[in-house]
Amino acid sequence: MRRALPWLGLGAAAVAVPLVVRNPFFLHLCILVAMWTLLGAAWNVLGGFAGQVSFGHASLFGIGAYVTIMLYLKAGIAPWWGIPVSGAAAAVVSLPIGLLTFRLRGPYFSLSTLAVAELVRLVALNWESVTNGPVGFLITDLPPVRILGRAVNWEAKEPFYLTIAVLAVAGLASTAWLRRSRLGAYLAAIREDEDAAEAVGVDTVRAKVLTLALSAFLAGCGGGFYAFYFRYVDPDAVLAITLSMEMVFIAMVGGLGTVGGPLIGAVFLIAIGETVRARFEVGHLIFYGLFMMLVIRFMPEGIWGRARRLLQRRAAAGAAAPGGLDGAA
Amino acid sequence: MALLEARGLGRTFGGLKAVAGLDLAVEQGEILGLIGPNGAGKTTVFNLVTGFVRPTAGEILFEGRSVVGLRPHAVVARGITRTFQVVKPFPGLSVLENVTVAAFPRHPRRRDAEDRAREALGRMGLLGKERTLASQLTLIEQKRLEVARALATGPRLVLLDEPMGGLNASEVDVASGIVSSLRAAGITVILVEHVMKAIMRISDRVVVLHHGEKIAEGPPAKVVQDAGVIAAYFGTAGRQAS
Amino acid sequence: METAVQSLVSGVLTGALYAMIGVGLTVVFGVMRIINLAHGEMVMLGMFGAYFGLELLGLDPFVSVVVWAPVMFAAGALIHRLLLRRIIPGGELNTLLYTAGLSLLVANLALFVWTGDYRTINLPYAALPLRPFGIAVPIPLAIAFGIAVLVTGALWLFLGRTDLGRAVRATSQNAEAAVLMGIDVERVATFTFGLGTALAGVAGVLLAPSLYLYPTVGEILVVKCFVIVVLGGLGSVPGAIAGGILLGLVESFGAVYVSMAWKDGIGFLLFLLVLLYRPSGLFGVGKA
Numbered sequence: 001m002r003r004a005l006p007w008l009g010l011g012a013a014a015v016a017v018p019l020v021v022r023n024p025f026f027l028h029l030c031i032l033v034a035m036w037t038l039l040g041a042a043w044n045v046l047g048g049f050a051g052q053v054s055f056g057h058a059s060l061f062g063i064g065a066y067v068t069i070m071l072y073l074k075a076g077i078a079p080w081w082g083i084p085v086s087g088a089a090a091a092v093v094s095l096p097i098g099l100l101t102f103r104l105r106g107p108y109f110s111l112s113t114l115a116v117a118e119l120v121r122l123v124a125l126n127w128e129s130v131t132n133g134p135v136g137f138l139i140t141d142l143p144p145v146r147i148l149g150r151a152v153n154w155e156a157k158e159p160f161y162l163t164i165a166v167l168a169v170a171g172l173a174s175t176a177w178l179r180r181s182r183l184g185a186y187l188a189a190i191r192e193d194e195d196a197a198e199a200v201g202v203d204t205v206r207a208k209v210l211t212l213a214l215s216a217f218l219a220g221c222g223g224g225f226y227a228f229y230f231r232y233v234d235p236d237a238v239l240a241i242t243l244s245m246e247m248v249f250i251a252m253v254g255g256l257g258t259v260g261g262p263l264i265g266a267v268f269l270i271a272i273g274e275t276v277r278a279r280f281e282v283g284h285l286i287f288y289g290l291f292m293m294l295v296i297r298f299m300p301e302g303i304w305g306r307a308r309r310l311l312q313r314r315a316a317a318g319a320a321a322p323g324g325l326d327g328a329a
Numbered sequence: 330m331a332l333l334e335a336r337g338l339g340r341t342f343g344g345l346k347a348v349a350g351l352d353l354a355v356e357q358g359e360i361l362g363l364i365g366p367n368g369a370g371k372t373t374v375f376n377l378v379t380g381f382v383r384p385t386a387g388e389i390l391f392e393g394r395s396v397v398g399l400r401p402h403a404v405v406a407r408g409i410t411r412t413f414q415v416v417k418p419f420p421g422l423s424v425l426e427n428v429t430v431a432a433f434p435r436h437p438r439r440r441d442a443e444d445r446a447r448e449a450l451g452r453m454g455l456l457g458k459e460r461t462l463a464s465q466l467t468l469i470e471q472k473r474l475e476v477a478r479a480l481a482t483g484p485r486l487v488l489l490d491e492p493m494g495g496l497n498a499s500e501v502d503v504a505s506g507i508v509s510s511l512r513a514a515g516i517t518v519i520l521v522e523h524v525m526k527a528i529m530r531i532s533d534r535v536v537v538l539h540h541g542e543k544i545a546e547g548p549p550a551k552v553v554q555d556a557g558v559i560a561a562y563f564g565t566a567g568r569q570a571s
Numbered sequence: 572m573e574t575a576v577q578s579l580v581s582g583v584l585t586g587a588l589y590a591m592i593g594v595g596l597t598v599v600f601g602v603m604r605i606i607n608l609a610h611g612e613m614v615m616l617g618m619f620g621a622y623f624g625l626e627l628l629g630l631d632p633f634v635s636v637v638v639w640a641p642v643m644f645a646a647g648a649l650i651h652r653l654l655l656r657r658i659i660p661g662g663e664l665n666t667l668l669y670t671a672g673l674s675l676l677v678a679n680l681a682l683f684v685w686t687g688d689y690r691t692i693n694l695p696y697a698a699l700p701l702r703p704f705g706i707a708v709p710i711p712l713a714i715a716f717g718i719a720v721l722v723t724g725a726l727w728l729f730l731g732r733t734d735l736g737r738a739v740r741a742t743s744q745n746a747e748a749a750v751l752m753g754i755d756v757e758r759v760a761t762f763t764f765g766l767g768t769a770l771a772g773v774a775g776v777l778l779a780p781s782l783y784l785y786p787t788v789g790e791i792l793v794v795k796c797f798v799i800v801v802l803g804g805l806g807s808v809p810g811a812i813a814g815g816i817l818l819g820l821v822e823s824f825g826a827v828y829v830s831m832a833w834k835d836g837i838g839f840l841l842f843l844l845v846l847l848y849r850p851s852g853l854f855g856v857g858k859a
Binding site for chain 3: 051053055100101103104106107108110111112114115116118119122123125126241242245248249252280282283285286288289290291292293296297300
C-alpha cells in the first residue's frame, strides 16, 4: 500500500493539471505529452526492461487506433469502451508476432519487427473492404454523454486530457509494478544474458511473449485514445515508421529501462517538436534524429537515467545497483 | 536406478560426430569426473543433457524420465542445473539479483526468492557482496556466484563445466572443497575439468571421452593409468613412455 | 510462358541491384558486427546524387558512378571515424539506435531540402526497351545490371586476392585473431564502412534511372535489405547476392501473379514464412 501512495499522488497531480492550465493549446500539448508517455512506456517495457528493441511498435498503436474507430463507426461502441478493447486486440495480435519474431535475437529481432510493421501497414493500405485503404476513417460526432448531470463538451480539451492522463499514470504504474515483479526480474536477466537466464530456469520465450503482450496492450490503448481524440485514422497517420522511431526516441532520451524515463522523454519529444514547428514548420524529425544521436553519444542512460544515477550517488553510502531492480522509479 | 542415464547418446554437427554412442550412468550422490582432451565432446554432453542442443541419436533419462526435447529452463525445473566454462553472470545486476533470478522459478514471491538467494550466497561466502554489481567481482568470486546461482535453482544434479579454469593452486583447493560440499548437501555432481589434481582428489568415478566416444571408465587412479587414456592425451609416444 | 520468362529476367536484373545493396550491409556487419540502419539513406543519397548530377551538370548517371563511388566511400569512412567509432564500444543496442537516429536525421534533412516530390530520371536513350528474344528489357536496368555485375566481380577479386581484402575477411571472421596477426582492425573497420557506403551509393546511382526517387525511400529499402541478408546470412557476401536475386525474383513474380500493390509485402511475407520454418535463415546463418 505504501508503494501505491506516490502513484495516487501523481494521479491526483495529473488530474489537477486542467485547473492550472487553462489555455486550450497548452492543454493540447499536455494531452500529447501524456499520450506519448504511455506509448514510450509501452515500448520501454519491451525495449528497456527486456532489451528487445522493436522498430515496429507503431503497428500495435495503429491496430489499436483502427479497432477503436471501427468499433465506434461500425458497431456504435463508444470510444471509451473501445480503448481497452483496442489494448486487448493489440495484445492478442502481438502473440503470434512474438512467437515468430522472438526466434531471432538482437538486431535480427529488431529488423524483423520492421518487416512485420511494414506488412501491417500494407494490409491496412490494401485491404480496402475492411480498413478503407488510404482513405481511412473519420469520426464526425462523438456520442452525447452526461457525467454528474452535466453534458460533456467534446469541443473542449478537458475530457480528453483527463482520459489520457489517467491512462498514462496507470500505464506508468503498471511498468513500475512489472519492474519489481518476478517477471521483471526475468526480463532484466534476459536483457543481460538470455542463455544464462534460460540456464537458471527462466522460461525466456514465455517471459518475452508476456512482456510483448503487456507492451502491446499499453500501445493499443494509446492507439485507441488517438482515434478518440484526433478522430481520424489512416495508414499514414497511425502506422508510419516514424511513429515507431518516436517511441524509441522517447524511451532512449528519457532513460532505457527506467520507469520515469518515458515521461521525461515525452516532454522532450513534444518540446522539441513544438519549438521546431514554431520556427521551421517542418523538419522536427531531423531534430529527433539529431537528438537521439547526441543522447546516445553523451548520455546513453538517458536524461532520467543520468539524474537517478546522480541522486543515488548522493543518497547511498554503499555500492548501489543502478541497473538492477532494487531501485525505485 | 541411476539418477542420470544416457543410452547411445549421439550428436553430429554437419559431418562432425561430436558425441557418438555414449552410454553413461551417474548414481545418486556421487561425484563423476568427465575428462578428455580438448574437443572430446565434454561440453557437448552438458549441452545435450541440459537441452541446449538436441541429440541426433540416443536417449537421456533423469530419474527414469526422458529429458530429451525439453528446453533448458524445463530441464532446470526437473532438477538438473549447469554452469558455464566461461562464466556468464548477469553483469549489470547485483550479486543478490543474480541469484534471486535463479530462485524465482521455485519461489514466486520476491521475499522467499531473496531468502533462498541469500542462503545460496551464504554457502558460497558471498553474502558481504550482496549489493555489488556482478561485473565488479573478481574471477573466483564470479565463479562462486555461478555456483550460488546454480544452487538457488534447487538442483538434484549439478553439471560443473571446468569451474577451476584460471584458478591458482590454493584457489583450486578452495574450489575442490566447494564441490565436495555440494555432495555433502545431497547434490550429485558431474565435473568436467582439466585440473587433474582436483579430479583425482574429489571424483568417485571418472569417465574419459575422446573424439566423442567413451574410452575408459572407473576410479580415478585406475583410469589415469589406462593405456588408451594416456594415448589420447599424449599420443602413442606417451604410451611407450608409461 | 513468356510472362514467366519476362518475370524471371526482370527479377534477376532488379535482384542484382538489391544484391549490391545487401552486400554493402552484410560486409559492414561481418567486420564490425553492426547493422547500419542508415544504409537505406546511403542508397537514397546515391540516387539523388545521380539525379542532380544529371540535372545540374548534364552528367549521365552511369558515368557519374565514377564520381559518386569515391565520394560515398569518403562519406562512409568519415562517418565511421568521426561518429561511429566512439559509439561502437557502447554496445550493439546503442550502435543500432545511433544508426537509427542517423537514418532519421539524413532522411528528413533530405526531405526538408529536396521536398517529398517524386522525381524521375528520363534518359533519352532509354525511351524504348531492348527486346532480345521478345523479352522487354529496359535499357537503364540492363546497364545497371551490367555495372553491378562488374562491381560485384571486382569486389570478389578484391576480397580474395588483395592484402587489404584478406584483412577485411580475416577481421570479419575473428577480430581478436586479426589483431594478433598485426591487422589494424580500426583502419579495416573504417575502410569497410566506407566500402559498404560506397556500394550502397553506387547501387542508388544505378537504380536511379529505373525507380521513383524520394527522400524517404531508404525506409523500405533497409527492410528489404534486411530480408536479403537474413535469407542469405548476415556477414556472407555470396549469401547477400543469392538473397538479393531471390528477393528480386519473388517480387517480380509476385507483382505479376499476385498483385502490384502487394509486391513489396510479398518479400516480407516470404521472410516471415522462412522464419517460421527455418529460423536460422535459408542458408543456415540466421541467429545473431
